[in-house]
Amino acid sequence: MTEGALIGARFALMIDLALLMGLPLFWWVMGMVGRKGVTALLATGGIALSVLWLLASAASMTGTPITSPDWATAWILLTMTPIGPVLTVRGAALLATLFATLLPRGDRWALPPAALAAGTLAWTGHAGATEEMAGSLHRVADVAHIWAAAGWIGALAVLLCTVAHLRPGSDTRPVATMLARFSLMGTLIVATLVVSGAINAIMIVGLAQLPALLASRYGLLLGAKLLLFGLMLGLAAANRWWLTPALEAGVTPQRAIAHLRLSLLVESSTAIAILALVAWLGTLDPMA
Known part of the structure; x- marks a missing residue:
């Protein structure tokens, strides 16, 4: 159960961050006008799914159900493991992506922080x-x-x-x-x-x-x-x-x-x- 929750959280987060970077990249290459609302929704989803992934990781470590979050273990992961810096960088990148959607041609400005957010996935796997x-x-x-x-x-x-x-x-x-x-x-x-x-x-x-x-x-x-x-x-x-x-x-x-x-x-x-x-x-x- 806990392993399935962790895999599900990773899967949803990967889809979200892949689209968050991939859509602005394709719009830019094709010279298209992107949809800033979609980018903002994906950035918000990335924040929520990152929290879900953290709780799923804590549940997997302790064997407790994710429906009863182990906040103490989650706090240890945030403050005493490399997960903390990774989520800090990702959170800042996602917030920057959200801010970029407020700017003129925000679909273009959103690409660099979105790419940074997606890249942080490399620090949460075997690499x-x-x-x-x-x-x-x-x-x-x-x-x-x-x-x-x-x-x-x-x-x-x-x-x-x-x-x-x-x-x-x-x-x-x-x-x-x-x-x-x-x-x-x-x-x-x-x-x-x-x-x-x-x-x-x-x-x-x-x-x-x-x-x-x-x-x-x-x-x-x-x-x-x-x-x-x-x-x-x-x-x-x-x-x-x-x-x-x-x-x-x-x-x-x-x-x-x-x-x-x-x-x-x-x-x-x-x-x-x-x-x-x-x-x-x-x-x-x-x-x-």
């Missing part, structure tokens, strides 16, 4: 426990992994919402242009995910221990994550090399839109499943 120089490299790789994943998730959210609102007879050229412009960003995202993911795996397990993953629950979940990542790559490739040219050429646009809508829905669902696995993996001993 946060790695020490010395190796720990610094691990956290840099993990931050890059988080930012790349956030960029992909934010792009999927905007694209899915845009395609979902298309109606028969709608002009599909803006969608095709958006997909085409996303291709370079998508390539950078995938390259970053692959390189940083490989570094993370080596840092967490070690090269010599990689074969032993096959006999662990961590390894099975990691394998499932990699399979889902491969599925996302396949869908993204289909969007780029098949559906986008069909929309640009105006060939059976309604059929292409239907296929694109289904592809983006499956890709988004796969991304959510990957985040659920990552939330679970972060609570496990890799060699247990």
Whole structure:
């Protein structure tokens, strides 16, 4: 029960912070006017979910139900462990994101603090426990992994919402242009995910221990994550090399839109499943 609450809190927090950074990033890359209300809602949600994660962490340590918060243990975590500084930085970044939404073009100003808030997730998983120089490299790789994943998730959210609102007879050229412009960003995202993911795996397990993953629950979940990542790559490739040219050429646009809508829905669902696995993996001993 307590482990499930911790995984659930991590999962919800990851989705919130990924969207908080990913949406402004995609809006900026596409030259779009962002929705400051959505950004403010996600920043507020990040604060609430961070508190929930703290209470879930305390409940997991003591074995008490999260419905009866252990405030004493939560206070110890805040004042006597690295969790305190991490939540302080994240809280300040989230408040700065909220303030940015009050400014003209706040969707642009919100991106740096939102990226900082998302990056703090690297200190609450395995990367946060790695020490010395190796720990610094691990956290840099993990931050890059988080930012790349956030960029992909934010792009999927905007694209899915845009395609979902298309109606028969709608002009599909803006969608095709958006997909085409996303291709370079998508390539950078995938390259970053692959390189940083490989570094993370080596840092967490070690090269010599990689074969032993096959006999662990961590390894099975990691394998499932990699399979889902491969599925996302396949869908993204289909969007780029098949559906986008069909929309640009105006060939059976309604059929292409239907296929694109289904592809983006499956890709988004796969991304959510990957985040659920990552939330679970972060609570496990890799060699247990």
